[in-house]
Amino acid sequence: MTQADDRILETLADTDLILSPRVLEANIDYSRHYLSTRLGMLRDAGLVDRVDEGLYQITDRGRAYLEGELEAEDLEK
Structure with a gap:
């Protein structure tokens, strides 16, 4: 598990929304490619x-x- 993993999970939990890597990229400071991998x-x-x-x-x-x-x-x- 990485810091990015925690940020992804926290963002998904806090918003309680269905999100794409592109939307996550706009809200946390990681590239869409990296987020897709994670x-x-x-x-x-x-x-x-x-x-x-x-x-x-x-x-x-x-x-x-x-x-x-x-x-x-x-x-x-």
Whole structure:
């Protein structure tokens, strides 16, 4: 997990919206390409869902991670 991952999850949780890498890029200071890569990894870890092509929302597992109920090491198992 990176600082960008935390920012992505926090933004998705705070807004409770379905967002694209482009919208995230406009709101947090990372490139769209980097955000797309990280969103794919977060999806693989079950922290975000891809709702449609290029659209993501946080999952209950992602919220649990933000609340400290899951550790980064637990995500790699």
